[in-house]
Amino acid sequence: MRAALAEVRSAAAARGENVWLVGGAVRDLLLGRATRDADLLVDVSGDAAALARELGKRLGAKPRRHARFGTATLELPDGVRLDLARPRREAYAHPGALPEVAFPATLAEDLARRDFAIHAMALPLSSRRRLVDPFGGRKDLAAGRIRVLHDRSFLDDPTRAYRAVRYAARLGFRLERPTARLLREAVASGAVDAVSGDRLRRECMLILSEPVTIDIDCT
DSSP states (O other), X not given: OHHHHHHHHHHHHHHTXXXXXXXXXXXXXXXXXXOSEEEEEEOTTSOHHHHHHHHHHHHTOOOEEEGGGTEEEEEOTTSOEEEEEOOOEEEOSSTTOOOEEESOOOHHHHHHTSSBGGGSOEEESSSSOOOBOTTOHHHHHHHTEEXXXXXXXXXXXXXXXXXXXXXXXXXXXXXXXXXXHHHHHHHHTTGGGGSOHHHHHHHHHHHHTSSSOOOOOOO
16 A cells, blocks of 8 residues: 555646545554555545546556546555545435435545545645644544544435444444444434435445444344
8 A cells, every 4th residue: 555655646746736645554554464455545636536547647546436426446456455546525315325426525524425524534644734624633543432523423414324424443443423323323313214225225235334233123
């Protein structure tokens, strides 16, 4: 992973673009956990797809582009996965709907759309390495808690309920009390029932792939 990120830094610098490491990779780095997946955010003036193509040439991988979300994925020969994206805003028409994506957006707006505070941090791939942490994710890591960013989080995307349980089990964390209440309320409201079967199956497969046992109904 370190070699891949060094290539990202070099390629971005050559293009005059800023890139941040975001999401779970920052979480794992701060926890001292190994990771083979990296989410990378290219600044608003950058081009994630073009940077992915350049990295593909350098790293020997063919990028896959996802036009709807402005993202591109590289799966490297050594098993490392890089996901590159432009900052975006998201809105949900109703519970269970896929998000409506809007560009351009700032780094702050992109972090604000994320699921939990521990995933709403960004680390610039530069020598300064100054952490961007607007929602107190680092404090949550230290406290061992999972906390949503706003009260409608589980209603906007009910699959976050599955993710909350999965990450709590993986990391040995607990759900913050208001977050646990919001999760119960979302389930009681029937929000999870609005999620498509394909998306629920994907979340259940991710739960089953965890190295720990998680007791949750995936039927």
